[in-house]
Amino acid sequence: MKKIKKTQINQLFEAVKNEYSVVAPVIKEGVISLDLITDISQIPSGFTEDEKGNSYKVAKSSDRFFSYSRPYLPFKRFIIPPEFVFMKVVKNDGRINFTEVIPDKKIALFDIRPCDLKALQILDDVFINKNSHPDSYYAKAREKLFIVAVTCFSPTENCFCSSMGISLKPEHGYDILITELKDSFLIRAGSEKGSKFLERIKAEEVSQTDLVEEEKTIKETEKKINKKVSTENLSQILYSQIDSKQWEKVGSKCLACTSCTQLCPTCFCFNIVEKNSTDGSYSERIRVYDSCFNPEFATVHRFNIRQSIASRYRQWLMHKFAYWTDQFGSYGCVGCGRCITWCPAGIDITEEIKKLREGYDNH
Amino acid sequence: MKIGVFKFASCDGCQIAFFEISKELIKMDVDIQYFLEAQSENHFDHFDVSFVEGSISTPEQEERIKQIREKSKKVAVIGACAVSGGIQSVRNFMDFFDVLSSVYPSPDYIKSLEKSKPVSDYIDVDYELRGCPINKSQLLEIISSLYLGKELVLPSYPLCLECKIKGIPCVLILGKPCLGSITVAGCGAICPSFSRGCYGCFGPIKNPNIQSLKEVFEDHGFGDIYSHILTGFNAYNREFRGNDEKD
Ligand code: SF4
Ligand code: SF4
Ligand code: SF4
Ligand code: SF4
Ligand code: SF4
Numbered sequence: 001m002k003k004i005k006k007t008q009i010n011q012l013f014e015a016v017k018n019e020y021s022v023v024a025p026v027i028k029e030g031v032i033s034l035d036l037i038t039d040i041s042q043i044p045s046g047f048t049e050d051e052k053g054n055s056y057k058v059a060k061s062s063d064r065f066f067s068y069s070r071p072y073l074p075f076k077r078f079i080i081p082p083e084f085v086f087m088k089v090v091k092n093d094g095r096i097n098f099t100e101v102i103p104d105k106k107i108a109l110f111d112i113r114p115c116d117l118k119a120l121q122i123l124d125d126v127f128i129n130k131n132s133h134p135d136s137y138y139a140k141a142r143e144k145l146f147i148v149a150v151t152c153f154s155p156t157e158n159c160f161c162s163s164m165g166i167s168l169k170p171e172h173g174y175d176i177l178i179t180e181l182k183d184s185f186l187i188r189a190g191s192e193k194g195s196k197f198l199e200r201i202k203a204e205e206v207s208q209t210d211l212v213e214e215e216k217t218i219k220e221t222e223k224k225i226n227k228k229v230s231t232e233n234l235s236q237i238l239y240s241q242i243d244s245k246q247w248e249k250v251g252s253k254c255l256a257c258t259s260c261t262q263l264c265p266t267c268f269c270f271n272i273v274e275k276n277s278t279d280g281s282y283s284e285r286i287r288v289y290d291s292c293f294n295p296e297f298a299t300v301h302r303f304n305i306r307q308s309i310a311s312r313y314r315q316w317l318m319h320k321f322a323y324w325t326d327q328f329g330s331y332g333c334v335g336c337g338r339c340i341t342w343c344p345a346g347i348d349i350t351e352e353i354k355k356l357r358e359g360y361d362n363h
Numbered sequence: 364m365k366i367g368v369f370k371f372a373s374c375d376g377c378q379i380a381f382f383e384i385s386k387e388l389i390k391m392d393v394d395i396q397y398f399l400e401a402q403s404e405n406h407f408d409h410f411d412v413s414f415v416e417g418s419i420s421t422p423e424q425e426e427r428i429k430q431i432r433e434k435s436k437k438v439a440v441i442g443a444c445a446v447s448g449g450i451q452s453v454r455n456f457m458d459f460f461d462v463l464s465s466v467y468p469s470p471d472y473i474k475s476l477e478k479s480k481p482v483s484d485y486i487d488v489d490y491e492l493r494g495c496p497i498n499k500s501q502l503l504e505i506i507s508s509l510y511l512g513k514e515l516v517l518p519s520y521p522l523c524l525e526c527k528i529k530g531i532p533c534v535l536i537l538g539k540p541c542l543g544s545i546t547v548a549g550c551g552a553i554c555p556s557f558s559r560g561c562y563g564c565f566g567p568i569k570n571p572n573i574q575s576l577k578e579v580f581e582d583h584g585f586g587d588i589y590s591h592i593l594t595g596f597n598a599y600n601r602e603f604r605g606n607d608e609k610d
Contacts, residue, residue, distance in 0.1 A: 029558065031532045056536055073530055082528040255544035255572050255579075258520065262527035273516065278387050278507045289528055294520040295569060309572060344523075344535045344544060345575055346582070 001188045002203035003210060006065065009185060012148075012176075013040040013110070015197050020108035020146050023078045025071040032058060034073040043111065044068055051156040051341040053348070062154075066180050069154045070113045070336055074265035076123060078107055079141045080287070082262075086137055087285040103137060108146040111178075114170045115161045115336040117149050119265035121173055125328045126268050137287075146193065149174035151214075153221050158337030160227040160350055166334060168218050181213050227337065229350050230357065234331075235322040240363075241356045242318070250352055251310025253345050258291035260339035260349075261316060266332050267291070292316055317352060364510055367397035367410040369431055371417030371424050372451055372479060375400060377442035377492075378416055380499040387503055391510050410435040412509055418444040418451060420479045432486040439490035439505055440482045441497050447566050448599030449495075452479040455599050480599065490515065493547055495564040495596040501549055518548040521568050522561055526552040534560050540585045542592060545571035566597035573603070 004012070016022060017038065026035045027044045037043070045065045050057040061067070088099045112120070125131075127138040151169040155161070161168075169179065175194035179186040186206060189195040261267040271290040276283040290297060292315045298306035306312050324332035333349075340348045368378060378400050381388070388395075397405045413435040419425055432438060440446050448455065454462045459477040463470040482488055492501050501517060508515040518525070522543035526533070534555050535541040541560035543552075547568045554561045573593075580589040593603055 029532050030537060033530070033532070054536055056532075072532055077530065082530070252572075253575050255523075255575055256521070257523035257544035259523055259527055259533060262524065274513075276507065276511060276513070278391050278503070278510065280511050289524075291520075291524060294524060296519050307570075309570075342533055342536055344533060344579055346579070 001186060001206050002198055002201070003184050003186055003206045004201060004203050005184060008201065008203075009065065009178075010040050011201050012178075012187070012197070015200055016108045016110065016146065016148065020106045022108045022110045023075070024110040025068060027058065030058065031056065031072045032068045034071040034075065034077070037110075048154060049156055051158050051337070053158075054341060054343050054346045056341055064153070064180060065185075066111060066150050066178075067154060069152070069156045069159065070116055070338075072263070072338070072342070074263060074336075074338070075109050075112055075116050075120065076265055076268075078109065079120075079123070079145065080138055080268075080270075083286060083288045085284045086287050089283045089285065091281045100136075103141040103144070105141075106144045106146070107141075108148060110148045111150045112147060112174075113150060113152040114166050114168055115152075115159070115164075115334040116265050117147070117170050117173050118161075118164075118166050118334045119336070120147075122266045122328070122330060122332065122334070123268060125330070126266075130328050147174045147190075148176045148178065149190075151177065151179040151218070153180065153217055155221065155225045156337060156341070158227060158340040158348075159225055160229055160335035160337060162222060162225050162335070163227075163229040163231060164331060164333055164335040165231075168221055169214075179214055181210060181217070184210070186210060186214060227335075227350055229335070229353055231331070234353070234357075235325045237357055237360045238318060238322040238353075241359050242314075244356055244359050246352070246355050246359060247310040247314045250313050250347060251308060254293075254309050254313045254347055255345050256293040256295070256309045256312055257344055258293040259342050259344065261291040261293060262289060263338040263342050264320075265334060265336055265338070266320075269297075292319070313347075317349060320349075321353065364391070364393045364411045365396050365409060366393055366506075367407075367413040367431070367435065368395070368400070369397070369413060369415050369417075369427075370399065371415065371428070371445070371482075372420035373417030373442065373444040373449065375416070376496040377444075377494075380441075380497050380502045381414075383499040384503045384506075388506070391507070393506065393510065408434065412437040412439060412506075415440050415445050415482055416442050418447075418449045418479045419476070419482060419485055420451060421475050423474075425476065425485060428482060428485050437489040437509065438482075438486065439492060440488050441492040441502070443493070443495040443564060443566060443596035444479075445482045446491050446493055446600070447597040447603075448479045448481050450596050450598075452599035453594055455479060455604075456594065478599070481601075490517075492517075493549055493565040498549055498551065519569065520548055522546045522548045522550070522552055522555075522565065524548055525550075526555045529556060531555045534558060535579070535583075538583065540580055540583070540588055540592065542576070545573060545576055562592050562595060564596055566600050567602035569602070571602055 024037045048061045090097045127135040174190040177188040269290045273286050320332040455478040525548040539560040542563035543561040546563045547565045577589050
């Protein structure tokens with residue numbers, strides 16, 4: 001662990017940029033979003049989101065460097081893009097040739113918060129570790145990632161990561177971890193790759209006072225996270241509520257717009273479509289994000305097993321908090337709160353869980 | 364492949380898409396038999412696929428569309444007029460004779476049906492291309508699918524999915540009225556990508572949650588705008604017209 005001056009963050013950024021394309025939070029279209037950046041000044045320092053229920057505002061309000069929260073878009077978009085060609089098919093002299101498209105970009109995720117870092121580990125389980133047919137595209141893209149995590153001192157009102165067992169300062173899963181103190185940054189390496197970068201930066205020793213300040217800030221921030229989900233026995237309780245009246249109620253409100261699944265950092269569903277040249281000599285196989293709210297999602301042999309919006313909402317909530325535990329041994333939610341902020345119908349998944357739990361308690 | 368392109372009550376705008384994909388059309392072995400806007404020699408004989416623009420608004424059109432059906436293996440309706448009745452279908456919600464006499468000084472000379480209706484109210488339709496106007500890539504997709512004999516896949520999901528795939532922040536949450544959640548995708552989320560709300564030119568998804576979105580608009584304090592924007596190009600779509608008029 002080392003300590004650097006605030007002005008030295010640029011050196012760290014440049015060192016990473018020399019080897020990787022850097023993806024980081026930026027202000028775009030009026031929100032804190034995510035994009036490739038080439039200069040540290042593109043980071044929205046000093047801005048903070050105000051997320052209440054499903055309202056969103058950004059304002060200049062703080063002098064901290066990492067003043068904002070997790071970005072609007074999830075990082076998964078830069079590992080498995082929303083839409084990409086993964087196979088090219090060419091017909092030539094009666095033969096059909098298939099060429100797999102392999103991701104070749106070395107990407108650094110700069111400033112990923114603990115919730116999104118955990119989401120990445122969940123996706124690793126989904127696509128590689130707990131998958132009997134590991135996803136070769138994901139695996140390749142993942143290998144090339146460099147991860148700069150940041151201890152989170154700026155939760156929004158919709159964040160409930162602590163309920164999902166996530167600490168504001170991650171323990172592992174990063175190459176470099178940055179913690180912002182009042183006058184400096186603490187930098188930890190979490191991998192060999194990370195250590196090499198730190199060696200190149202002239203740094204100071206960390207003092208006991210710094211660690212006390214770090215600990216104190218974490219404690220203070222934890223107190224700001226007011227949204228909670230009780231996860232005790234949760235999947236069992238949800239299974240018992242599979243026929244609850246609550247699904248119809250929330251189904252009448254839900255627009256089945258798919259936004260929650262698209263912004264959720266762990267939702268992984270995709271569809272495969274084919275685009276042909278008009279002479280039939282060439283085609284591209286394209287992988288594109290899908291959603292269990294898509295009306296066609298559960299259509300099997302022309303019969304749709306989830307026609308009602310209620311049944312689709314149930315799939316989403318049950319997958320995140322019940323089925324996921326059977327499939328992958330963890331919840332499929334990291335408490336980032338994006339689905340709450342960006343739900344046009346104002347549905348709050350934590351409130352829905354509360355109501356289902358009440359249904360169980362009152363039984 | 365023999366193609367016909369026909370126009371009914373409409374602005375001719377959707378047919379323009381054929382000119383936009385003309386380079387691709389030339390590469391395919393398609394024989395355009397009938398297309399008044401594009402050629403002077405036309406044959407009304409037999410069609411593998413007929414594309415129909417425009418709503419059915421006069422008694423002659425009612426007859427003509429039935430003839431087209433008889434002569435065509437497949438019928439594809441293109442654009443909001445043919446799919447839903449078009450902007451002219453707002454008259455369906457008013458008194459017909461009031462409308463007629465407010466437009467024409469001598470309404471007796473006008474032969475018009477009381478309602479402007481979608482083509483599917485008169486004949487069976489095989490494919491629907493949405494939009495006001497349609498999207499040219501979707502038009503090419505329909506033609507090349509028929510040509511190559513592959514299954515046609517057009518989106519049935521709401522615009523919001525297309526919007527999120529593009530990474531556009533929800534304009535509704537940012538305070539603008541948007542019909543994206545009840546409108547079918549396919550345009551490429553044009554309006555939200557310019558920070559504007561969707562006004563639904565692609566028409567409704569199947570079983571849209573109209574009531575909930577209405578309440579969302581009210582909660583945002585958008586006033587009575589909801590019913591106004593629904594009374595547009597797709598006002599007479601089956602998903603929107605009154606329940607008593609579904610058939
Ligand atoms: S969910 Fe937790 S880690 Fe993520 S932004 Fe909110 S407070 Fe930070
Ligand atoms: S379910 Fe909602 S809160 Fe949980 S990870 Fe997904 S978007 Fe975040
Ligand atoms: S919640 Fe829906 S979209 Fe997300 S991973 Fe599960 S099934 Fe897929
Ligand atoms: S964001 Fe809200 S309205 Fe849209 S599908 Fe999710 S829960 Fe339903
Ligand atoms: S965003 Fe809506 S109104 Fe705009 S072009 Fe697309 S469907 Fe039409």
